[in-house]
Amino acid sequence: MNRESQVSVTVIRRLPKYHRYLTELIEKGISRISSQELSVLTGFTASQIRQDLNNFGGFGQQGYGYNVEDLQKELGKILGLDTRYNAVVVGAGNLGQAIANYKGFEDAGFKVLSLFDRNPRVIGLKIRDIEIRDMEHIEEFIKEHNVEIGIITTPKDSAQQIADIYIRSGIKGIWNFAPTDLQVPDDIVVENVRLNESLFILSYFLKTKFDK
Amino acid sequence: MNRESQVSVTVIRRLPKYHRYLTELIEKGISRISSQELSVLTGFTASQIRQDLNNFGGFGQQGYGYNVEDLQKELGKILGLDTRYNAVVVGAGNLGQAIANYKGFEDAGFKVLSLFDRNPRVIGLKIRDIEIRDMEHIEEFIKEHNVEIGIITTPKDSAQQIADIYIRSGIKGIWNFAPTDLQVPDDIVVENVRLNESLFILSYFLKTKFDK
DNA sequence: TAGATTGTTAATCGATTAACAATC
């Protein structure tokens, strides 16, 4: 067990927000920040921020605060943004294409090598310089190009089947946009994007705020 | 204050998952389920499920369990899925188009009436039968068509500006895909989809699992 | 009725906040 795996998921899920604001501070040329000031930006309490950061070591300095650039770099390392991964997308519809086009994706260290689809109408097309290939060749492609991340942007009915292909091909992590819970072995990392659920939550708060 | 607004956000965010599994059970023709069985499906404990549901009233029956169809319908009402909303999208790139094409969107009661963009190349195009219009006309469109939901699928730098236009035009809720925190008055509901953060979390767990 | 399972209270666990000594 390494230190970071002990840190609760609750804490981990706050790290990207810290990273985002620190990146903005760097762009603004600000080099130093206190937990109090970060609190105003992020909406977390200063106490919580200090607790969170101390899970990974003492990045600050008493009487001074935190060095913005150092802290941003450290968080980047913790989040694994310094590691490069190869990825492929199955489902070359709008959502798959949006991801292939997505700039922030490459900034996080992920490179989409290819999209895959079953629809002959889109096979052979290119998004930027990323080709859409036939599903038939996916397994060999993944093995040949050391692809570690599989992205699923298909309807839910084919999602599990695609996850199985990914797993069989040796992929390590799945970014799943299909509204279903994938069954995977313990050593595969799955991160879900639940567009449906997000929308339902919006709907709930609209109703709760205005209908009664 | 109404009853539902007291319920913690933690509970609310679990409701869509219940709703999803109940919908699947209906499709399979299963009419009755116990908290224990729902626990196996969802991964929440039976105790938590009973606690969660009881925030909204006693939907179950001792010795029997829950009626699947009734419970699904009740949760749908709580989530506001029985209410219809008109929506527009600003940012007619792949992501905006994906949303306009997105079937689950209409199922949740949201209808995308139009996309808006500043790029003359896409203005006038249609996604399904949804027209892409010039940003210039957005405010009058929103007012004329009783649009209540504004969706933002632009880069982060224009997101706040678009939120301001939405607010000025009388919109009630914003579904924000831009990686930035919007400043809005208290009576506007914002739900964020953080693609970047989701990806960072995937990256973190990949690193933590394999790198050390 | 007997068995099953909810609704609900009480106990536990974990996360957040408060407080302050350490120290730059």
Added chain:
DNA sequence: TAGATTGTTAATCGATTAACAATC
């Protein structure tokens, strides 16, 4: 040095789990 702010411990708060009486 004096002032500021972290790192960290202790106190509080909220969420989850356990337990069981109520009841279908």
